[in-house]
Amino acid sequence: MIGPVTSSSTPLRTLSRGQVVRLQFRKHRLAMVSLWVLGLLYLLAAFADFIAPYGESESFFRGAIDRSFAPPTRIHWRDPETGAQTRPFVYNVRSEINLETLQFEFKEDTSTRYPIRFFTQGQPYVPFPINLIPQTWRNTWGFNPTVTLRLFGVDKPATIFLWGADRLGRDVFGRILFGARITLTIGIFAAVLALVVGLVLGAVAGYYGGWLDDLIMRVVEVLSTIPALFLLLALRALFPLDAKSSVVFFVVILILGLIRWGGVARAVRGQVLSLREEDYVMAARGLGASDARIIFRHVLPATASFAIVSFSLLIPGFILTESGLSFLGLGISDPNASWGLMLAVAQEGGMQTFTSRPWMLIPGLFIFITVLAFNFVGDGLRDALDPKARRG
């Protein structure tokens, strides 16, 4: 019989390690809430085309409908004449010059009501998950199904901007969702890259020791000697600064991952140094297992807790760095959206006019929430995986 022998009528449950960890994680309330928040953000990002009323680069600028820096559209819930509740509608807006401040302001034109339509039609888009297939492949296969269904929208010439518009009259709400695609995936991919490189090189350094160890640790030291931001910028300069966003996306992942593997490698090396003296590693060696087998089957799995925790804590760092890079104009570029880039665009037109368009700062809030959530999940995972931090 496996497990504790009990004489009582209710047998003791024995939990697997995975079950214990999951149970512990669930007790970390902030981490659970954060997990839901992140889930929601990823869902919003995946279905951005459907949820956003306008396309990523659909702009209302200098044309028949000019919505440069239009404030968030007011949604009316009540009939202005009777005061009774009605289906939500918006008014068309006109830009007028305010004679006191000499600035353009948007005034509502209350002559016609434009009801908010749900499940309406908009610009065509390639739906998720088909849009994950690279465009060039889709083109060669001739497989480009498009959909025009959108969650909500209003008839033109009225427009609906939940969180206002940027200088080119593009919907900030929608672009935040499209930007989430970039910001949220770059962080994960870069963390995977940093983790894989760090784990393998750290394990190799710790397991073999000698000159290989010296070499790898020297490289780590050299990399940590140059400030990460500058290394990032210098490496970024190796690629054309005006490259297409789809190229920049992978370039940034590559650079971020290659800059940050050092910390992982150093920690893993330390663990492997003691792990390789363990009896079970000796046993494996005695049985004639190859070095690669010992490293990948016996040594690295023992560092799994560390890997999981550092993975979740690497992501927020990468998100911050990516948004910083885009903020400097060296990351994802227009017309594609990224939260950092949107904040940089917010500065266009000078600081002094900032107070007239505070909605341009909302992307910063999203960076904040995302990083916060990842930090909490990381903390929760660390506590859950640490036997010393068990909660009753």
Add this chain to the structure above:
Amino acid sequence: MTQYLIRRVLQVIPTFIGATLLAFIIIQLTPGDFTDRFALDPNADAEQLQRLRENFGLDDPVLVQYFKWMWGIITAGYLGESFTYRAPVTEIIVPLIINSFTLVLISLILTYLLAIPIGIYQAVNQYRLGDQVWSFFAVVGLAIPNFFFILLLIVGVLYLQAPLREIAQGNAWYRPILDFLSYDLRNGLLFPVGGMRTTEIYDSLSWWQQVGDRLWHLILPTLVITTAGLSSLVRVVRGQVLDFLQSDFVRTARAKGLSERVVVYKHVLRNAISPVISGIGTVLPELVTGAGLVEFVYRWPGITPGFVIAIQQKDLYVVMGLLVLSAILLMIGNLISDVLLALVDPRIRYS
């Protein structure tokens, strides 16, 4: 101790060579040879090009070039010339570094002065309200991007501008005080929203007003950088003090009847402080780059804006110079923190 110091300094040399070599390779790989650029540029300074060609041996193999470049740095501190500014790189980057380090050093000192008492307070009052409030701030401080934080502060100051201007320009008794304090206050700006000094009037100010003007401009960026540093450091101090509060020698000290004050400050702090001090080495790179985007938003003429501009204009030797100098500064920082650690913690043996 002397022996330890010498060995520690010698260890720096291979790292330095590695870092500069890496910087050099990156620059070599950067597409677009600058000589091509000069050939196309009608304003090209043929003399400067010739000088660079001679000094750096641009026709030699890459490794020879590296040694020539290195030799120039070691013997004459010659880092090359800037194409954009038509001046030696040193002349351009030294002011940038001075500007950045005023900001970073002030913030670093503030961070340490604040983090240690706050961390101790949190540990002593573990899980009480005060602890949780500070923990909350730390969590927020860690998650908010520096460049977003400074943007928020600037927007906040701008929001206050209109009401404050009305108050400030009223015919009140305090007007002379405002005039005396700051140029910006008169316009309703609580703090300056960018730059190192008020350029419009700086030259007409007396020296102590100039000092005041500069300090006034330091406040917002310092606040942002200090918060960033504090958030991570306070956590470390708190954890350390908590660890030691549960140790045997603390129980002994309490049993002897020592006051809690003496126990915390004499027994615990002495032990808890060493990783905090060695942390200076890890905080420093964060500060050099952390100041980075803040400098950019605040139009502070520091290292990072200089670096970004140099990269955009492919001003290769300025990029190189900044890479090398920041690497040197980081190595010095690590060295200092190691030495401090050795001084503070008698358990560290120098062999």
